[in-house]
Amino acid sequence: MPAVGGIGPGTGKDYPGNLTPFVTVTCIVAAMGGLIFGYDIGISGGVTTMTPFLQKFFRSVWEKKEADKSKNQYCQYDSPTLTMFTSSLYLAALLSSIVASVVTRKLGRKLSMLFGGLLFFAGALINGFAKAVWMLIVGRMLLGFGIGFANQSVPLYLSEMAPYRFRGALNIGFQLSIAIGILIANVLNYFFAKIKGGWGWRLSLGGAMVPALIITVGSLVLPDTPNSLIERGQTEDAKANLRRIRGVEDVDEEFKDLVAASETSKLVEHPWRNLLKRKYRPHLTMAILIPFFQQLTGINVIMFYAPVLFSTIGFKDDAALMSAVITGVVNVGATVVSIYGVDKWGRRFLFLEGGVQMLICQAVVAACIGAKFGTSGNPGDLPKWYAIVVVLFICIYVAGFAWSWGPLGWLVPSEIFPLEIRSAAQSITVSVNMLFTFLVAQVFLTMLCHLKFGLFLFFAFFVIAMSIFIYYFLPETKSIPIEEMNQVWKSHWYWSRFIEDLDYPNGDMEMGKGGQGVKEV
Numbered sequence: 001m002p003a004v005g006g007i008g009p010g011t012g013k014d015y016p017g018n019l020t021p022f023v024t025v026t027c028i029v030a031a032m033g034g035l036i037f038g039y040d041i042g043i044s045g046g047v048t049t050m051t052p053f054l055q056k057f058f059r060s061v062w063e064k065k066e067a068d069k070s071k072n073q074y075c076q077y078d079s080p081t082l083t084m085f086t087s088s089l090y091l092a093a094l095l096s097s098i099v100a101s102v103v104t105r106k107l108g109r110k111l112s113m114l115f116g117g118l119l120f121f122a123g124a125l126i127n128g129f130a131k132a133v134w135m136l137i138v139g140r141m142l143l144g145f146g147i148g149f150a151n152q153s154v155p156l157y158l159s160e161m162a163p164y165r166f167r168g169a170l171n172i173g174f175q176l177s178i179a180i181g182i183l184i185a186n187v188l189n190y191f192f193a194k195i196k197g198g199w200g201w202r203l204s205l206g207g208a209m210v211p212a213l214i215i216t217v218g219s220l221v222l223p224d225t226p227n228s229l230i231e232r233g234q235t236e237d238a239k240a241n242l243r244r245i246r247g248v249e250d251v252d253e254e255f256k257d258l259v260a261a262s263e264t265s266k267l268v269e270h271p272w273r274n275l276l277k278r279k280y281r282p283h284l285t286m287a288i289l290i291p292f293f294q295q296l297t298g299i300n301v302i303m304f305y306a307p308v309l310f311s312t313i314g315f316k317d318d319a320a321l322m323s324a325v326i327t328g329v330v331n332v333g334a335t336v337v338s339i340y341g342v343d344k345w346g347r348r349f350l351f352l353e354g355g356v357q358m359l360i361c362q363a364v365v366a367a368c369i370g371a372k373f374g375t376s377g378n379p380g381d382l383p384k385w386y387a388i389v390v391v392l393f394i395c396i397y398v399a400g401f402a403w404s405w406g407p408l409g410w411l412v413p414s415e416i417f418p419l420e421i422r423s424a425a426q427s428i429t430v431s432v433n434m435l436f437t438f439l440v441a442q443v444f445l446t447m448l449c450h451l452k453f454g455l456f457l458f459f460a461f462f463v464i465a466m467s468i469f470i471y472y473f474l475p476e477t478k479s480i481p482i483e484e485m486n487q488v489w490k491s492h493w494y495w496s497r498f499i500e501d502l503d504y505p506n507g508d509m510e511m512g513k514g515g516q517g518v519k520e521v
């Protein structure tokens with residue numbers, strides 16, 4: 001059988017230019033877009049365990065929780081309105097990422113980020129002052145619209161600004177800022193829950209205005225990317241900009257390639273229809289399955305509902321919020337490991353190692369919860385060692401995700417799509433991700449109530465499936481210049497049958513730009 005993995009490094013172009021302080025600062029500001037996404041992921045789970053918040057908006061959940069104290073723990077949070085509070089955001093993000101892709105292309109990345117920041121600000125404001133459930137949901141939807149814009153424009157912006165040699169690390173920088181956003185939210189929930197008057201949840205929700213302001217102001221001061229300027233006909237500005245970003249005078253070759261990339265992309269009239277061509281079957285498959293599997297790891301059960309989950313398995317409210325902080329720290333730390341290792345150990349190794357690690361942890365957590373709670377959901381007295389074992393294995397699970405499927409779920413799609421389908425394929429990846437984030441958020445509490453500890457085995461099944469998929473179907477993309485990416489499919493035991501020699505007579509002519517041509521087509 002030909003290599004399951006892939007081919008060795010190719011020879012890309014080497015454009016002059018450095019990781020200048022200017023581009024570094026610019027990218028840090030832009031990565032704040034990840035912060036608003038992460039803040040949201042982390043904040044909702046915490047506020048939904050705050051008693052004053054439940055009493056005000058979800059009284060029936062609170063009453064059930066009180067009444068069920070010694071009975072079935074699995075079902076105490078099962079409420080469609082409560083899940084709607086969490087998941088409405090992702091539905092809105094799914095819708096707005098489609099609109100955002102047009103704005104990003106026609107009006108530039110900066111403006112798209114600005115819209116993102118403003119919408120997000122409005123959502124945070126309404127949530128912070130919410131008086132009724134509808135205000136919470138409207139606020140969450142505005143946040144979701146904001147995230148749709150930010151998630152569409154920020155990764156593109158980063159890819160276009162970064163010198164190509166640093167693109168992998170900068171791409172994971174976005175994931176890192178998501179993880180930091182989650183952690184900040186967890187820490188704030190922990191402290192705000194202690195506020196005496198019971199209005200701490202307002203600070204938690206309204207606090208999202210801070211990252212919103214950062215990205216709003218940031219988008220006003222950030223320069224537009226050379227790619228986006230060329231695309232909108234401002235070639236002189238684009239060249240001056242490129243010189244400033246790269247910190248060298250001689251940017252001619254890269255500039256020429258960017259212009260050529262823009263020309264090529266303009267020739268493609270039907271990117272969506274293009275995507276259905278046989279030669280793009282591997283790309284289309286990855287665009288759908290990678291985000292699907294990323295969400296079916298079950299990670300967001302932990303990210304959204306860690307405090308709920310911990311309180312379900314017997315932790316007091318304070319300990320539950322503290323445990324969420326601990327998993328948040330692990331998430332950030334393990335993402336850093338991935339930045340370090342992704343170009344050394346390769347994507348496949350991380351995917352497979354992460355898969356095995358998550359699988360073992362899911363089995364142990366299911367066994368622990370099953371042993372104590374059984375199917376009745378009544379645990380009796382819980383010993384301390386038990387809590388420690390559960391938190392420990394959840395942390396190991398989070399680490400496994402954070403250096404594999406977390407960052408790679410975004411990085412791999414972004415590096416395998418050739419220019420002519422990039423925008424269309426990327427919006428599929430974003431939409432599938434949001435759709436399954438929504439579904440997991442929406443059905444988790446009901447599933448916990450019905451599947452009980454078996455819920456963890458449900459996700460474990462998918463982890464097995466996704467690891468087998470990676471083993472057989474994902475070629476290694478480490479150290480392969482984007483313009484030579486077609487080689488990995490050509491030499492792959494399965495995907496080679498979809499790629500004809502005629503498809504790419506001189507290497508990958510669609511890219512041919514040293515991977516710099518991230519364009520909207």
Ligand code: BGC
Nearest residue numbers: 041178179300303406407437
């Ligand atoms: C995922 C999110 C997840 C986060 C956790 C991201 O890559 O897309 O759904 O909550 O990682 O850090």
